[in-house]
Amino acid sequence: METLRVNTLEALLDDGAARWLVLEETGTTLKALYELSTTPEYEWLFLETGFAGFLKHSPLVIRVESLRSELFQAFREDPVGGRFPGILVTSHAAEADVLAHLRRCLDVRFYGERLGMVRFYHPAVAAALFSPESRHEGSGLCTPGIPWPGSCWPTCRNGCRPGVVL
Numbered sequence: 001m002e003t004l005r006v007n008t009l010e011a012l013l014d015d016g017a018a019r020w021l022v023l024e025e026t027g028t029t030l031k032a033l034y035e036l037s038t039t040p041e042y043e044w045l046f047l048e049t050g051f052a053g054f055l056k057h058s059p060l061v062i063r064v065e066s067l068r069s070e071l072f073q074a075f076r077e078d079p080v081g082g083r084f085p086g087i088l089v090t091s092h093a094a095e096a097d098v099l100a101h102l103r104r105c106l107d108v109r110f111y112g113e114r115l116g117m118v119r120f121y122h123p124a125v126a127a128a129l130f131s132p133e134s135r136h137e138g139s140g141l142c143t144p145g146i147p148w149p150g151s152c153w154p155t156c157r158n159g160c161r162p163g164v165v166l
Contacts, residue, residue, distance in 0.1 A: 015090075016092070017090040017091055017092050018063065018090065018091060018092070018095065018098075019063070019064040019067075019088060019089065019090050020061055020062060020063050020064060020088070020089045020090075020095075020098065021060075021061070021062045021064055021071070021072070021075055021084065021086055021087070021088055021089075022045060022059050022060070022061050022086050022087050022088075022089055022102065022121040023059055023060045023061075023062065023075070023084050023085065023086035023121075024059055024085045024086050024121060024122055024123075025056075025057055025058055025059055025060060026085065028083070029060060029083070029084060029085075030060065032074075032083045032084065033060065033062075033071070033084075036070050036071055036074070037071075040062070041062070041063065042060040042061060042062045043060070043061040043062075043099055044058040044059075044060065044061075045058050045059040045060070045061050045099075045102060045103065045106070045121065046058035046059070046103075046106075047103075048103060049103045049106055049107070050107065050115075051106065051117065059086065059121045061099060061102065063095065064088070071084065075088070079123050080123040080124065085122070085123055086121055086122075086123065087120070087121055087122075087123060087126045089102070102121075105118065105120065106118060106120075
């Protein structure tokens with residue numbers, strides 16, 4: 001794994017990849033989003049998944065057109081406990097492919113036939129999943145910027161799409 005050192009987050013993200021925020025719905029996230037814009041464009045992460053019945057609690061996936069946008073700046077101030085907690089996803093893949101990939105990776109199977117959901121979009125969970133300590137041979141976990149091949153999360157119920165990075 002290559003370590004990059006940059007002075008700003010913007011310098012790291014200036015590679016031409018598209019960016020999305022995946023924001024935890026805290027009960028006030030959607031309201032705060034509408035306070036920034038009267039017509040925000042977002043997707044429900046749980047839409048078209050087995051969790052679609054829980055849209056009220058679904059994270060929001062929002063394309064970030066500019067790192068100088070008011071939304072991105074609010075996220076950047078405090079991605080854990082602020083008004084917009086979540087993670088930043090970057091990819092050169094098409095938006096539909098990114099959404100499909102993120103939705104597939106919600107579902108996990110464990111202890112044989114038990115089903116569960118990985119809240120990878122929660123900052124604390126993402127920090128644990130994508131930390132250098134969790135990236136050891138056979139862990140099945142990936143780090144940001146590394147492609148998620150189908151074998152990346154061996155328990156991923158629907159398989160992960162190659163070429164999409166987080």
